[in-house]
Amino acid sequence: MNSAINVEKIKSEFPIFSRLIRGDQPLIYLDSAATSQKPLVVLDAERNFYTKHNAAAHRGAHQLAEEATELFEGARSKVARFLNAKSENEIIFTKSATESINLLAYSLGNARPGSKFHIEKGDRIVVSEMEHHANLIPWQELAARTGAELKWLGVTDEGRLALSNLEEIIDKRTKVVALTHQSNVLGTINDFNGALSQVKNRIKEVGALFLVDACQSVPHLKVDVQALGADFLTFSGHKAVGPTGVGVLWGRNELLDELPPFLTGGSMIENVTMESATYLPAPKRFEAGVPNMAQAVGLGAAVDYLEKISLDEIHQHELSLTKRAIEGLKQIPGLSIIGPEDLVDRGAVVSFAVAGVHPHDLGQALDQYGIAVRTGHHCAWPLMRRYKVVATTRASFYLYNSESDVDALIEGVARARKYFVER
């Protein structure tokens, strides 16, 4: 292994790898694009919160409440530093990336006529054909509610964003552009500062808001929101070795402070009578109610953990696993990769089809060998239609995967193919 990642050590830090699968087989977990496993430090951070400092943050004057507030706000600072946000006020804790995207879509929908955020008939919202349902359906619904038009950029046969009609799709009427940073199916990375800089330039040119869905990138490579130059970015804690039940919406401060709130309730108001309310600035404005404190604290520990190992090392490690996987899988008769086969602007997600073997059957066989992959449409149904498949089998790698995990995958697929095709 020519990477600096010590997989054995890392595996030992994730308790789940000491369990066995389907009898007595070690767990080979290749489904991190769905959700990642959690290191003990993350679980301990949550437990420490509950057993020593649990109280409602921002709401009490007693010692526990002070400590809970400090831990919760400390987690916000950690995430802000992790993303290189200008200020921790740019970090909003949500329950998931799905909530983050809905937050933005509803918040824009709540902007009254006259607000620069207001969306109406004649306006346009743009996504792409490689979006996860989470970054597609909220925009369909916003379009339906406001009368705006939903348009999308297509994808090429190789699995890249198609730019041929960029200027036509992102036109002057475009108010919001929501694009994924990395496809959860194809593995394609959309590098808005590299190969796709014209996309970003075009968005700026027409003055649209730019949301980046970074669910599949933030856990795997260094993302710097200031360098990226988007307006909003989201990711989910559970895919980044963090707890379930926590996500992040980053937004530029000057935008967040002007956006109308989404969820309303306690701890986000400035003043309230029975008739109406006024709201605090971000992030409080967007965090109504007693927040998911323990999960935020867990996420703080998760980003610390990832940073300590180094996102650059993690990305390099994953690239070398991806290379090995693509090379090995391609040797299997009838197997085709869905997504780029080269390693340029590519993450560690590999989708494939095997002639004569349905993904469900393949996944089932791999499961019997102790290998966890995902099969199905991966919440990207339109993309499946685009590539004329009903479903794919998807292996995704993370810092705790080794070359031997990849080899087991290749061998498992070959074995399963024999079982279904040659029997």
Place this chain on the structure above:
Amino acid sequence: MNSAINVEKIKSEFPIFSRLIRGDQPLIYLDSAATSQKPLVVLDAERNFYTKHNAAAHRGAHQLAEEATELFEGARSKVARFLNAKSENEIIFTKSATESINLLAYSLGNARPGSKFHIEKGDRIVVSEMEHHANLIPWQELAARTGAELKWLGVTDEGRLALSNLEEIIDKRTKVVALTHQSNVLGTINDFNGALSQVKNRIKEVGALFLVDACQSVPHLKVDVQALGADFLTFSGHKAVGPTGVGVLWGRNELLDELPPFLTGGSMIENVTMESATYLPAPKRFEAGVPNMAQAVGLGAAVDYLEKISLDEIHQHELSLTKRAIEGLKQIPGLSIIGPEDLVDRGAVVSFAVAGVHPHDLGQALDQYGIAVRTGHHCAWPLMRRYKVVATTRASFYLYNSESDVDALIEGVARARKYFVER
């Protein structure tokens, strides 16, 4: 102690009670109405999920995904049983009661003209003056978005719901009535099957939807949704010895299946193209994205824990603490209780004011003695105005509180009063 609750045993099951406060004082936690402490079994249930079964529920065919699904759905069954719901499909996991109420408000707002849920100008939404901001502001916003009118029932000087103008407030135009089951400030229980049955009857008579905010009741006394006879009910896990980051919306199945979705994204669609989507039935329709699995599982363990001890015993225990507290506090010169002083339809929340001592100062002094109470407007600002106070001091009791905790409170308040008033 004439209750069947063994406080010493229970305290030992909550790890936080082994820590010390402001130096070397034991923790006397009287802020459970803000958030409750967590027993080890709940923390262990979450940890067990992460260390043995963590995977994306509903999304994979591998063993971990199957197990995660089973645990997550198992938690749903536990909550359904706990509330005596007709079916587990009536249980929606949200991140908090705040989200649950917003879910309903936005979902109703999403109903198109023609739908029986559609709300428009000329319609009415009714709340009460004793609502938490979480059950007030979402309805203000819905009213503002739809043009409907927001009206409210007042409260009496004793702290009960005022019924004098019930028929006038809840009139034929009323589409939704959202009322708290127990006030988080006054301690008043609104018994819709007892003293307040005319409220429920009136709501049925006019055919409005009826949401009960049960944040302060479900953790403390047996709530049976079928007997209650409401249409929707919500509570937060973190106030019910469960984890942060999880709440519940219960709704009658025939309503949930017709309501439009709120958050949209993965795992809640039936079919989707680039243009539009159709949605699965409840509960999936309302749980977009990878859910807060570990938190739901933790909540499952929490309701099991509460049931094992018995909600009836917990309520009796709390009533006897409340009686002791009210009697003791009333002996303190200048102290007045804000809320009912009798124990009829009353929960274990006691708000009070001490002449000459600002709640902040009182809370601070109590904190120095190791006693955690809440001071402020308790996210019920309109109610503060109604009683012409800026803030109150609030003590709230739970299953882990003892008579000696109550005595420490009474002594602490008396001591603090001396410090500020007599010095």
Place this chain on the structure above:
Amino acid sequence: MDLDSLYQEVILDHYKRPLNKKLEPNPTVQVHHVNTSCGDEVTLNLHTDGRVVAKISWEGVGCSISQASHSVMSDLLKGKSVEEALGLVDEFQKMLQSKGIDAGNEEHLQDGVAFAGVAKFPARVKCALLGWMAFKDALQQSIAKKR
């Protein structure tokens, strides 16, 4: 549990040589069902006079379990009375939802009992039921139509 006890010979045989996989024209009712969790689809043509199931034919894409299950179903239910057919659907469904406890009655379900092992894999139960549910839907529609 090893792969063979899930993928019994019978299943793989039906998968490779599915019966009635070709839509017969002029059906009494046509239905189209989708397994939303994976995208598998089936189109089913039912021919019936309202008392007896005359013919079941289908087209579709899906995994071996779903394809084999459509095949078994279309063969087993053909020629049965409406009541018999619905009874068999219920029996098959019960077996699949038994989490592996109910091994199925071979006299009634014939090749269908090969799917008993599927019941142990919750994520695959839907695959096995897809065609059967489509048939039930079609049958109920045809009855409604007759009235």
Place this chain on the structure above:
Amino acid sequence: MDLDSLYQEVILDHYKRPLNKKLEPNPTVQVHHVNTSCGDEVTLNLHTDGRVVAKISWEGVGCSISQASHSVMSDLLKGKSVEEALGLVDEFQKMLQSKGIDAGNEEHLQDGVAFAGVAKFPARVKCALLGWMAFKDALQQSIAKKR
């Protein structure tokens, strides 16, 4: 840390006998600030010619810390030049946000240093700052007005 080191004699004295707690008529600017986390409110009247702070008077409800802090502030900043006053507000604010590290310069802040202990209680920092922030706001408004 015991109660007395937070509630110093000076604070309790100002609390019981607050200075300038009576709104003077005809202010250059009047502001109303609220501590949203607890509901405490202050109304502050500022009299200034744009160069010197002539008078600060106030009314309000709040805890001992906030009341005493308004009192100290209104006394300390009266008669100071605009620049001096703003400098003192900054100094006071810095001390309160230092988490207890900065004990405050007694020569500058005078009675204000009694609030150094408040900095160790994050939830109370806002109480101590409320009046000072209201003053700063009023002063800035008065400057804007003059232009």
